[in-house]
Amino acid sequence: QVQLVESGGGLVQAGDSLRLSCAASGRPFNIYINGMAWFRQAPGKERQFVAVVNWSGSKTDYANSVKGRFTISTDIPKKTVYLQMDTLKPEDTAVYYCAEGPISASGDATRYTYWGQGTQVTVSA
16 A cells, blocks of 8 residues: 655745645655556546656656656655746646556556545646
């Protein structure tokens, strides 16, 4: 079992930055094979892939819509994954979820087994 707890969401203005955190607990993980991803879901829309990283940090992938603005990273001793979000836009408004699964899952939400409860990010124009 893996438990994931997100934090760091909030209300910001366009152009601002936020850093989301996802603390993981439970079974041990392989730092090269196991990955942590961020997805987001806006009202009335499907869940959307944002970024993924393996725990070692050697592999990352981003959605085109966030490339160059968002950075995903890990802190192994703290078992925490971060999503640094810069130059936020109103269209980034959504509930952000972290998920645990194989790094090969990349943007395929069906391949992630464990999910957090989500944290709301609201970006005003």
